[in-house]
Amino acid sequence: MKSQITNALSDFFFEYETPRQVLVRNRRVGVVCRLIQLGVLAYIIGWVFIYEKGYQSSDTAVSSVFSKMKGVGYTNVTGTERIWDVADYVFPPQGDSSFVVMTNYIITEGQKMGNCPELPGKHNCSSDADCEGGSFKRTGHGQMTGKCVNTTKTCEVLAWCPVEDDNNIPDPPLLMSAENYTLFIKNSVTFPLFEVTRSNLVEGIDNNYISKCLYDQEDSPLCPIFKLGDIVKMSGFNFETIAKVGGAIGIVIDWTCNLDFNVKHCKPMYNFHGLYGNPDEKDKARASVGYNFRFAKHYMEDKVQQRTLLKVFGIRIDIIVQSLARKFDIIPTLTAIGSGVGIFGVATVVCDLVLLYLLPKREFYKNMKFKYTDTQTQQDSESLGLDTGVYYTIEANARQVHGIDKSNDPDSEAGSTETEVSKK
Known part of the structure; x- marks a missing residue:
């Protein structure tokens, strides 16, 4: 009993089992197998590792945006001159990531609460x-x-x-001077997973540079100061058209960083998109074109509450931050390699299906791949106390008695090699 336990433990710890393999010499099947393997290899290298960066872990940023407009506007309506500064034409004034710059308006002054005709x-x-x-x-x-x-x-x-009469919108827009306003954007991002913090005021963007620069896609792609007219143009709008009825523009700050390189290479890219109020819209009957809202300034005169009502037409600016940082990580690398190795098994499955079910000599390949045993014969040999060698002798004799050709026996020399006749 002790000897049996010792032998069992010895077999468990010091023996290795490997599956039986059959080498098949067939050009068509070999070509199919290699093509599938090359396809899998191209998928792993090209898609998983190069395109999807499967060897890296990724993280998105926590972001903060601060904005500031600068510029002065001038209007002369029916002989009344007026200067408009930032406090007058920006709503709301807090410098958030979403705000409106007024470009046109309808003003109704001296309104009082009372009875009047519609x-x-x-x-x-x-x-x-x-x-x-x-x-x-x-x-x-x-x-x-x-x-x-x-x-x-x-x-x-x-x-x-x-009551307000807003049937006639001023044309041309009253604040065409808004085209020369400038927008300053300050943005910071933090990638918590990699403990990296960056700002759009990257290396080389100092006070001296900011005081002179103006954003240009080719010459100054990192300058954080943008001319409103350029923003409108780069988003696909005509300034006079959008200034008349208003619209919305999205400024996308793209932080796509590969942190396997120096962090100094992690820099923002700016993109501009027209969101709605597209001037190229052909359907002139489309509802709710442009962007507008009403704003009232209340005051007291002779102890009577009055207000000045403005219907504001403006350009809504939405600053959107999108981010993705990547860095090498051994865990996703091993995962990608492991999944790729597993996909290589597809070649074996396809080739087995071709061999066993599609080729004319499929019965020959079945005999080569699978080893058949007679369970009843094996039980009889064990009951007689015969050893394994005697059992295989009995099995071979049984196969001859039943008329099974020795050339198809997978354990014989004739059955282990495809003959010239079978190749033909």
């Missing part, structure tokens, strides 16, 4: 019966009082009077 077309009437007191119209300016104003043939409303 604009023609908002709620027309011919008598008081057409104006239901206390009701509202979604596109109207206030609450109807129940009276029809004969001079305008519109309902009277309780609202900020006089």
Whole structure:
């Protein structure tokens, strides 16, 4: 008993089992196998390692954006001159990653709370019966009082009077000078996995450089100061068209970094995209073209609350940061190699299917690949106390008795090599 346990442990620790292999000399199958293996190798090297960077781990950044506009605008409307600075034309003023630069407007000054007629077309009437007191119209300016104003043939409303008339948008835009405004962007990113922090004010971007530079895709691709007219142009818009009715532009700061190289090579790239309000839109009847909103400045005059209402048409700027940093890591490398080695098994499966089911000599290959045993004969030999050699002798005799050709026996010399006759 002790000897059996010792032998079992010895076999377990000091023996190695390997699968039986059969070498098949067939040109078509060999070519298929090598083509599949080359395809798998090209996939692993070309796609997994070169294109997808399967040998690296990746991380996205935590980002912060600060922006600042500079520039002065001038308007002269019906003889009234006015200067517009940053506090007047930027909404909101906090310097966030999303803001609006006003380029056109409709102003309604001296509004007071009171009763006044609606604009023609908002709620027309011919008598008081057409104006239901206390009701509202979604596109109207206030609450109807129940009276029809004969001079305008519109309902009277309780609202900020006089009501705003926004039917005529100024053309050309009132603030065409906005084309020369400049935008300064300050952006910092941190890749937590790699403990790397970068700023768009990279090496060489100092105060002296910033005071003189202006972004250019070819000459100054790292300058963080952008001219508003250039931003509009690079996003595919015409400035006068977008300035009239407004629109939206996305500035994408792309941080795609390979940290296997020096961190100084991790630099931002700027891209510009028109988001909506496309001037090339052919359907002139399309709803909600452009971008606008209303803004009111309230004040007191003679103890009466009044306001100045502006319908602002502007360019909405959205600063979007996208990031991806990669660095060599042994774990994804081994994973990619392991999966690639596993895919090599596809060649074996395909070639086995061709050999065993498609070729004319498939029965010959089956006998070569699979070893058949007679279970009943083996049990009889064990019951008689015969050793393994005697069992194989009995098996061979049984195969001869049943008329099995020795040339097809996988354990014989004739069955281990494809003959000239079988090749033909």
